[in-house]
Amino acid sequence: MKLYFDGPRLMDVAAANKAAYADASPFPHIALDGLMPEEMLDLVLDEFPSLDSPIWTRYQDYNEGKLESQGEARLPEDLSLILYQFNSAPFLEFLEELTGISGLIGDPYFTGGGLHQIPRDGRLGIHADFSRHYRLPLERRLNVLVYLNKDWKDEYGGHLELWNRDMSACVEKILPVFNRTVVFSTTDWTYHGHPDPLTCPEGWSRKSIALYYFTVDRPKHETIPGKQTTLFLERPGEQFPPDAAGAGDLSLAAVKRRGRRIRAREIAQRWTPPAIYDAVDRARRGHR
Structure with missing residues (x-):
């Protein structure tokens, strides 16, 4: 398997974009087009499991309609070897330079990550992610999403929405097009998702690689005391049904x-x- 990440090139990209990352609203983030080698992403797409593959863990409720690989154990070998490279020193050093967060640790279990796929009519409600690793004593600090959707049109939806801290407004929408990489800081206030059902053609899906990065500790102001699991939040004018997971404990x-x-x-x-x-x-x- 080829090693795809060019360390010096990645560091140049990080140095050129770290100020934009830090200054972004509503929280530190950036969308980088063309960051990944297309050869690598084409290989991922060639091996990407179909919607009906048994490898998927499926989520279907009011807030989620999505599929996750839950790690790499059941994936084809080439896909597993590519995922491992996202935990390599060149990529970790790139993320540290870009974000200013030192001591980043990749997740060897790809907990909640790996490959994601959302079919037509699927959605992912606005949420703040889990803040601690489920198996390791580590704090979650970064999300990296690599989109794999060729010929994806604006009218298909699936934009990654970034919401402000008081959940009064969506500040930015990012279309999940092929070879667009989104990096954003993970705190208990980084509300994001794609809350409206996908309207892509039947048989299409919104495909991505999802990666999470951790540190041993984190600034105290980044967390809500007692909040560790994923937390879904209502948008203005939205009211979760009584049978939604955790209903009654989900408003801001x-x-x-x-x-x-x-x-x-x-x-x-x-x-x-x-x-x-x-x-x-x-x-x-x-x-x-």
């Missing part, structure tokens, strides 16, 4: 209230003698 106001409650408990636990705190906690639970 609810997230902030929950964070304040958790933070208050942390402070109380820190400054209250253990015997007294445990007694009060047992009494509180007994009155639920």
